[in-house]
Amino acid sequence: MTSITIIYIILSGIIALFLALFQYAYKSKYTKTNAVLAGLRFITIFSILLLLINPKLDSETFYNEKPNLVVAIDDSNSLDFLEQSDSVRILVNALKNNSDLNKKFNIDFYKFSDDISLYDSLEFSTKQTNIDKALKGLQAIYKNTVAPTILITDGNQTYGNDYEYAAKSYKQPIYPIVLGDTTNHIDLKINQLNVNKYAFYKNKFPVEVILVYNGEAAVTSEFKITSGNSTVYSERVSLSKSNNSKIIQVTLSANQIGLFTYKASIQPLANEKNIINNYKNFAIEVIDEQTNIAIVSDILHPDLGTLKKSIESNEQCSISILKPSEYLAKINDFQLAILYQPNASFKSVIDKLNTDNLNRFVIAGTQTSWNFLNSVSTNYQHDLISQTENYLAEENNNYTEFIIPDINFDDFPPLSGQFGNINVKVSFQILLYKQIGSITTDKPLLLTLDNNNRREALLLGENIWKWRAQSYIGTNSFNNFDDFFGKMVQYLASKKRRERLSLEYESFYDGNTNILLQAQYFNKNYEFDNRETLTIMVTDEVSKETKTIPLVLKNANYEVDLSSLPASDYQFTVKANSNNISKSGRFKILAYNIEEQFSNANASKLQKLATDSQGQTYFNIQITDLTNHLLTDNRYTSIQRATKKTVSLIDWKYLLGLLVLSLSAEWFYRKYKGLI
Template sequence: MQTETIIYIIISVIIALLVALFQYKYKVKQLSNRQMVLAALRFVSVFSLLVLLINPKFESKNVYLEKPNLVLAVDNSSSITYLKQDDNALNLLDKIISHPQVQEKFDVQVYAFGDQVSLTDSINFKQKQSNLDVVFKEFNQIYKQSISPTVLITDGNQTIGNDYVFSAQKYKQPIYSVVLGDSTVYSDLKIQQLNVNKYAYLKNKFPVEVILVYHGEAALNTNFIVQQGAAIVYSETVSFSKENNSKILNFYLPANQVGVQSYTAVLEPLENEKNKVNNQKEFAVEIIDQKTNVAIVSDILHPDLGALKKSIEANEQRQVNILNPKEYILKSNEFQLVILYQPNNNFNQVFDFLKNSNNNYFLISGTKTNWRYLNSLNLNVALEITNQTEDYQAVLNTGFSNFIVEDLEFESFPPLKSSFGEPQFKVPFQTVLFKKVGNIATQESLLATLEHQGRREAILFGENIWQWRAQSYLMDKSFNNFDNFIGKLVQYLASTERKTRLSLDYNSFYEGNSSVLIKAQFFNKNYEFDSKESLSIKVTDKISEESKTFPFILKNNYYQVDLSNLPASEYEFVVSATNEKISKSGTFKILDYNIEQQFLNANHYKLHQIANNSNGKSYFVANSNELISDLLNDERYKAIQKSHKNVVPLIDWKYLLILIVLSLSAEWFIRKYNGLI
């Protein structure tokens, strides 16, 4: 307590004493017992009130020992089971956790990782991907300010993410890697990578690129073939040696039939090859008979044009041409959809054509849009003329139902610039994105869709959408989410199909190591999204004829079911509404490919490297006793004595308030009882 506070308390004692004596001693020759009690009560009341005004602070110090963390990260991917190391991993984990000296010295925390990392008490080795990169990135955030030696129990094989050697360098904790698997190098042939487009066009040829790799000493020849069913559609003899241990093959396959066409690439294995799973790989291509041609019509140059073209053409079923108004008029019949970018008076013929043909269009306005001209055309939307500009951020309308829109965290995207003014719609419309100005979310449309007299329209009130695509990449390290959003909007506008009460969103085929998600929307008779309906999907394996039924889960403005646990095969399905007799069917295929089974042994070189770089150590699972001994004897890992100082102001002490109330009440009662009031 400070000296100044102590002086104030002494002064308070003097003042309280003087007040009490003045009240009960002044002009009184001798104090009676009753007056002494009253004086004491008055002293307590006044002193307590004065002390409350001073409000001194009291400090308490709590001393405790903080043990270092021992972080155990266990590879939970299926490659551990495939390499027959699951029992070794679980036994080692149990040995460390149950060791009494380890429990006494460390605060043990167990994580499991596959494509993501999480705290866990259950490990089943069923994850389909391994991402060691994300392990070190997340641990670097969690254990940045503590002593946390990290035991990494893994085979060291990574299937997704950046190279974990670089992310481990930024992790400032000692790493103790435990190698699960065989370090012996066996002769092995494998298909390292196969690249092919998702779509091809009927009566054309589509390119295929294959990377083949050989690990071994002796030179050899083998055959590479591609089969479609029982038919061989491509074959080539390839030669390998110790020095010439990789081949890149580029070839073309014919697209003769519409639909999903499945193929199997096979690299004929060695006679005594240990791992033959990585010698073949399935792939599929969807053959379509035509592209959707989209025209972007603009009279100005802007980065948005290139961003839109890239996003739309991310789906190979679509082709984009950027034209000026005059060029578009000459080729207008070639396009299924036109995007009007910041139209002005030069678009007269374009709007005349769209009006006469009743074609769908997407209008994007910005600071160079001539809204006075557009308002004169009597379109389905008009904008108040203010000659001012404004920056608008986006807020997703979760009630939008024309197609499924997932939240890309639009509120974190950069604002779009546009003319200031409230849009006025003359026909029914649905808002996809609302405008947000500063921190104020409005009910004005930033992006909206319209359907009227058989024509579909969309309008975006803002330019610089290229910044959204760039921000999406910064957030997700991929353009896919933003491109899918634009793709769904284009698909909706380019389609002439009538709206149905049950709509589905799914792929024709899925890679064996990817998520199998099917999304659906259900509408009531007024075509409003119905969130109270129960949807289910009945999936039938075409080969085994086994059927399973799964429920859909509601997510914002759509339903979703995850079928990732289904084995590789061809499936047909029926989605049904429980309360109404409405259903929709389809087919999809899951390709047979488990990337976790492509590894023959552990990657002990990288695990040794990250351990040595971090002042840790690497072990094979057989010498785990040495690991425990090193952890217990390392002088770097000692409990740290810490203290916690707690400062409590007197005003927070409720008992002082009770004391004041009691002393004042007692004084009043005694005075009242004795007729002194």
């Protein structure tokens, strides 16, 4: 309450007293009745004046805040493989039902594998583990609180940043409970196998294998690569404690077109415990041709290198960066031209593309000559304004020309382009809308045209290198961005007529990845139809078992997750139930589970994580020791906090009640005395 408010209250009291005395004491004899009435009138007037002043009153309440105790549980398949799933459930129940811990802490349970989520149940079926991602997620939730973390895991991570260094950014003590055998058994394994997904007919393709040995004595074994019953490569390998790894590089021939599977294996040692990691299957799809794409540019820009790296991430594509004159000399060698910021030097190029009715991808920016483009284009015209603008991207979920991969355009930085509207004279679809600041417009940033058997895309902004960089920052991978541009190029380079039912799937899948099949269905006018019901019938070619699964509508496509299928060869048919339209195909799932490559727990890495975070490592039989430590550690005590609340006097109901009471009492008293 301020000093000026206090002065107003004092003045109100004086005024109320003066008025009450004036009414009942001035020129009147002093009587007990007048004194009572003056007192009641004083209360009434003073209460009304207080309500008019409406002073602010501060109230403060105190409460005790318990520290948090975070329990993060590894729900990956490796714990089931190491026969620790029952131990995990026992540990979770022991922590959940410990009354002393619940009295001291607010206990929150999470489970993690390839992602982290609130704990509900444990399945131990996920085939990937990312401990670093789990710790980053918990840090974001508990960054401003006291929250010691119990990490129930075997310490084996299959992908992501090395969690050993997570303690540098994780501000809470970590208490790993190590599950699994910590004894170092003798082990000879294929640690990594590197091979491209595609090879070209009558060429050779490289295979790189990294072998790792864990043991004391020197050993000799045989490494070989087989295809069916045939051995295509073999080599004797000698390893020891000091020379415990070997890189084998092999070149194999692609003499037939199609999908071929191979098995790389190292002969197990006599007393080796885990022999699952002694082999790995891989596959190669041999194709007869490669898509050659030309990036035509008359300027230097970081976008050129980004486009080349992004598109060439697909081994079926080859990129050449050329000047307009160089492209004209080799135009017949390419299936698609990407015209980067065209100007007058592109005149002959565009004339040739128009004459031959060839597909193209035009990328415009701040250095684009729209005066020139308007003069050579019959499909669109752009406003001639010299001002530039930065445009954010907003995805059109109803785009149907091809299936857009999951990519978060909302997080991408803006592209730079010339200000103004574009007038498209033929049928087109908008893939990305322009967003200026927080305002999403109905103007296209990226659009595609399909007119007179010619496909064309137009992107109205430069600096897409920032998009690829942001994609990596957000996901630790370029894959989402590269898949997006790969789909765009695949659509533009193809001259196939659109089908009413189109499918998107791979010829083979590694057994460790998600297996998603996507489909699009169009009505007779080739408009996307979201009312259709699509089902897929999948048949295992080995066991002959058949499953029928519905596809789920997702934005402008249908999708089904087949990750639960075991490794085998499959044939499938996707059918539109209300129409006699179907499409069939084949794919292979390779037998591989990275979670089964570990034979024991990674206790040393968990120990370092605990030490660096000022925590401590425990084993599952030491749950009582961990509980006692948490209960006695002085760092984890309840904190008394205060809540300060400012309330206006006008909200104080008791003052209103006092006002009503004083008025009523004065009326009844006057009535009783016969003064009314």
